[in-house]
Amino acid sequence: MTPRPTLExxxxxxxxxxxxxxRVVNGSPQVxxxxxxxxxxAIAELGYVPNLAARALVTRRTGxxxxxxxxxxxxxxxxxxxxxxxxxxxxAVQASGRxxxxxxxxxxxxxxxxxxxxxxxxxxLSVRADDPLPxxxxxxxxxxxxxxxxxxxxxxxxxxxxxxxxxxxxxxLLATGRRRIATVTGPPDMGAGRDRLAGYxxxxxxxxALEVTGDFTExxxxxxxxxxxxxxxxxxxxxxxxxxxxxxxLRALREAGRSVPGDVAVVGFDDSPLAAVTDPPLTTVRQPxxxxxxxxxxxxxxxxAGEEPASRVLPxxxxxxxxx
Amino acid sequence: MTPRPTLExxxxxxxxxxxxxxRVVNGSPQVxxxxxxxxxxAIAELGYVPNLAARALVTRRTGxxxxxxxxxxxxxxxxxxxxxxxxxxxxAVQASGRxxxxxxxxxxxxxxxxxxxxxxxxxxLSVRADDPLPxxxxxxxxxxxxxxxxxxxxxxxxxxxxxxxxxxxxxxLLATGRRRIATVTGPPDMGAGRDRLAGYxxxxxxxxALEVTGDFTExxxxxxxxxxxxxxxxxxxxxxxxxxxxxxxLRALREAGRSVPGDVAVVGFDDSPLAAVTDPPLTTVRQPxxxxxxxxxxxxxxxxAGEEPASRVLPxxxxxxxxx
DNA sequence: TCCCGCCGTGGGAGCGCTCCCGGCGAGCCT
DNA sequence: AGGCTCGCCGGGAGCGCTCCCACGGCGGGA
Numbered sequence: 162m163t164p165r166p167t168l169e170x171x172x173x174x175x176x177x178x179x180x181x182x183x184r185v186v187n188g189s190p191q192v193x194x195x196x197x198x199x200x201x202x203a204i205a206e207l208g209y210v211p212n213l214a215a216r217a218l219v220t221r222r223t224g225x226x227x228x229x230x231x232x233x234x235x236x237x238x239x240x241x242x243x244x245x246x247x248x249x250x251x252x253a254v255q256a257s258g259r260x261x262x263x264x265x266x267x268x269x270x271x272x273x274x275x276x277x278x279x280x281x282x283x284x285x286l287s288v289r290a291d292d293p294l295p296x297x298x299x300x301x302x303x304x305x306x307x308x309x310x311x312x313x314x315x316x317x318x319x320x321x322x323x324x325x326x327x328x329x330x331x332x333x334l335l336a337t338g339r340r341r342i343a344t345v346t347g348p349p350d351m352g353a354g355r356d357r358l359a360g361y362x363x364x365x366x367x368x369x370a371l372e373v374t375g376d377f378t379e380x381x382x383x384x385x386x387x388x389x390x391x392x393x394x395x396x397x398x399x400x401x402x403x404x405x406x407x408x409x410x411l412r413a414l415r416e417a418g419r420s421v422p423g424d425v426a427v428v429g430f431d432d433s434p435l436a437a438v439t440d441p442p443l444t445t446v447r448q449p450x451x452x453x454x455x456x457x458x459x460x461x462x463x464x465x466a467g468e469e470p471a472s473r474v475l476p477x478x479x480x481x482x483x484x485x
Numbered sequence: 486m487t488p489r490p491t492l493e494x495x496x497x498x499x500x501x502x503x504x505x506x507x508r509v510v511n512g513s514p515q516v517x518x519x520x521x522x523x524x525x526x527a528i529a530e531l532g533y534v535p536n537l538a539a540r541a542l543v544t545r546r547t548g549x550x551x552x553x554x555x556x557x558x559x560x561x562x563x564x565x566x567x568x569x570x571x572x573x574x575x576x577a578v579q580a581s582g583r584x585x586x587x588x589x590x591x592x593x594x595x596x597x598x599x600x601x602x603x604x605x606x607x608x609x610l611s612v613r614a615d616d617p618l619p620x621x622x623x624x625x626x627x628x629x630x631x632x633x634x635x636x637x638x639x640x641x642x643x644x645x646x647x648x649x650x651x652x653x654x655x656x657x658l659l660a661t662g663r664r665r666i667a668t669v670t671g672p673p674d675m676g677a678g679r680d681r682l683a684g685y686x687x688x689x690x691x692x693x694a695l696e697v698t699g700d701f702t703e704x705x706x707x708x709x710x711x712x713x714x715x716x717x718x719x720x721x722x723x724x725x726x727x728x729x730x731x732x733x734x735l736r737a738l739r740e741a742g743r744s745v746p747g748d749v750a751v752v753g754f755d756d757s758p759l760a761a762v763t764d765p766p767l768t769t770v771r772q773p774x775x776x777x778x779x780x781x782x783x784x785x786x787x788x789x790a791g792e793e794p795a796s797r798v799l800p801x802x803x804x805x806x807x808x809x
Numbered sequence: 810t811c812c813c814g815c816c817g818t819g820g821g822a823g824c825g826c827t828c829c830c831g832g833c834g835a836g837c838c839t
Numbered sequence: 840a841g842g843c844t845c846g847c848c849g850g851g852a853g854c855g856c857t858c859c860c861a862c863g864g865c866g867g868g869a
Binding site: 491492493503504507511535536538539540541542543544 | 854855856857858859
Binding site: 167168169179180183187211212214215216217218219220 | 824825826827828829
């Protein structure tokens, strides 16, 4: 509650000048060992903490990065994805000595706030491929790192290997003797949806493709599989591009009297907590979400340090359970 | 990319003094209508945005509030709880014109940062009743609002009606003819765990209590029900204080050859996404998580406005599905 | 008519910091 | 011995804003 000491007071207490204390605080080598110790003692004794506002005012850097979640990402709030990503991001951002400010753009005008005057950089979580935000932000000159895959624009980004995960899932189905493998895809306007579909087609290697479009919801998985069963009653595997859709798929198969994995194998994607409790437990593709967050923050830190870091694609991993 | 205009430049452009522009920006009534319009035009034309750092430096208020998630709250990251709470918080914080900074304390020293110099107030998400953080923060003189229930200390807080939800769950079981109703509790050092247990005991109204302690994990639900079945093979209902534990309970009952809801009814708590996909779908208690977040932020805003708002307890709601 | 008060306004001071320039010794070269 | 360099240090200036004091002009009361 007592007023925080200022640089000036620390300087007086240590018997040095303001500049010297500033140098010590900022780790400049231009200070003799002896002086440094005296200053550090004064800092400790007075409990000095730098005033960030004053520093930001003169350096023109705020020491904060914004995490922006694009509008319409409801999906992020229904699964642990967001929490896990935030966890990874937070840990890496704090490690870089910066603070994280959260901006969920729910129809609010972010442009006013997202300027070099307020934040040093932006982390953008957006799976929608046609999102205009990445491009907009790039226009402000603010360093941006995208979580997901940019569409067209060349934005530094971190993505997970959606295509590779889908390939692994389908390869696994083929290896276990399945031959009529259908898929319920994600929405075509999401990078994740498109890439998983691409992986599916790729792994099929000439075998017959059997596709129906979903939107990552349980209902779309259910309807998708019903349609698939109409079109091809003898299908023996379903690759659902998301776990919720896989849950819907299981429901549709059960209703249709198909046993899983006896008649039909099912593989999901995400390894959400759902996957472990379905009946039977779901084979699925796990993505390293916390690692994604951490990598995003690290990429941004590199950008802020003036480097030109490469975008990254993180590996996914097939988790085999009883449904396949 | 062009340097942002300053107050000074807006003033020159509008042909007025610096002070007048400041008054307009801050909505002071001490400005004539005509002058105000001229200044507003200049602001719009130049695209002026106030420099928050400069303002913070002189007002000694930062316009930011911190969301602190106490250490060891892994549970928050496995369920949509965190994401939903953040959503409510973010929306209300932005509505109050402030920004939200996120501080997940993973063993880092927060004290240095959590000072009136850096943030105006703190929102604390912590279900651990013995958490020392609320008390610590109160010592700094920083306004604090707790999400959950404080233990001993008198901290403004917002909680959900855990006891009421548990009472409703048990009342429902009694109303459907169940008589030997067991419970798997949450950990006794969490407010939610204790309150749900209290609600259970309360609703039992003299009927025989049958309790085993869990820790909100699926495994503890499974082990708890096995022990319960040993002690009382004829139990006909289980109230699990969390959905994950309820999932474990279902597994244990299935293994023991009990049908749900035929032999034993099961009720969970939380209404997590899991609840809708179990077999059978889970009757559970829904809590208004986004509303919790919003209420926390509103309480803090009131505190910052110098009011003395009352803590709140938000109602919970029983969602009846097939498991009971 | 004169004075007082009040509204609207301009601008000085100063928030706490970093940047940078200039100065002061001590050592080294010539 | 004189001059130069170089390491280390002090402190002025100024970042963009709010606060507040002082000032000019106008209306109303005496």
